[in-house]
Amino acid sequence: MIRFDSVTKSYSGQSRPALNDIGVEILRGEFVFLVGASGSGKSSFLRLILKEEKPTKGQIHVLGQDLGKISTRKVPYFRRDLGVVFQDFRLLPNKSVFENVAFTLRVIGKSRGFIQSAVPETLKLVGLDGKAKRMPHELSGGEQQRVAIARAIVNKPQILLADEPTGNLDPVTSAGIMTLLERINAGGTTVVMATHEAGIVDQMRRRVIELSAGDIVRDERSAGYDGQTVRDVDYVPETGDGSGDPGAEVDETDATGRDEAAAAGAAATAGTMSTMGHAAPKVTPEIMRDAEPLYVEPEATDEVTEAAAEITKAATGAIVVDPEKLVPKGGGKPAASEHLTLAERLGLRAPGGPREGDDDQEVGPTK
């Protein structure tokens, strides 16, 4: 689905490459966290997948296509299968929620009818039903990010790239956004997400690719932020005086998730740094566990209900069988015209056995 073969990316004026001879493959349906210190190459990795940057050396294949062979003219077509979400949402400030989500569809020439049904459907999916007319500034940060996610998935992309999508959000909202991305992934979309959020990575236990100064230094399945050793569920930040008071609670504002700055400040004051040089997990395991699902399961439409009714009817109803086809191989009299149930046709029940409506219904396994 995504393959890097010996990829190096050097920017002009930089003494060392942002990515250094990278080789990696991401399969369809995977959920991959890209972790690593600031400047380790995570965003460069995502931009290369999008063909926003060209590799200095090596080859990249995405969705079976060699990106080096896609002409500039065809890049927009290639990107239709990719959705992107950024830390700073990047919504169009003077367009409504509906228009923000519809925008990409209009650009790629989708019909009015398609847009009128796809946009509300996607807004519902991300839990923003009823907010279509709002302007971005009338929404909370989490809601704005959900608009950005709706925009990224409205065209049902095969791959969703997310560059620190929770970076600007409070812990509770971050956890909610993760339930949404998890659900999108469960629907078959491959998700690649760059993050500094140890709490999220530790709790979700997905594939983790760690970059360090442009090298892949770790590629593990079901891993935590710092490797297989996932933080204890009752992780408590150490205190600055080194006492490591086990009774110390995570700052209340962190637990309620409404004051990201205060939480980050508290962690910094506590002097707690992860091995990658970042503050202690903002999104604690408790917050991840209690995350409100933001994804709304689509309701069965009439179409689905009718299709289901047809299937039920076929399974329980009678099928008229041509009597000619019931002539025994060795000759003999053709059987009289007969109705067989689907169960009989499939050999699950002997023809002529008890049927629906018979007084003496079969309830146990057939002999």
Ligand SMILES: Nc1ncnc2c1ncn2[C@@H]1O[C@H](COP(=O)(O)OP(=O)(O)OP(=O)(O)O)[C@@H](O)[C@H]1O
């Ligand atoms: N357009 C650019 N021009 C020059 N150098 C760049 C450019 N983009 C990135 N770099 C450099 O490439 C290296 C990798 O940057 P990149 O943005 O990929 O890292 P990152 O892991 O995403 O960092 P962060 O976590 O801070 O977002 C850094 O040294 C950065 O300064």
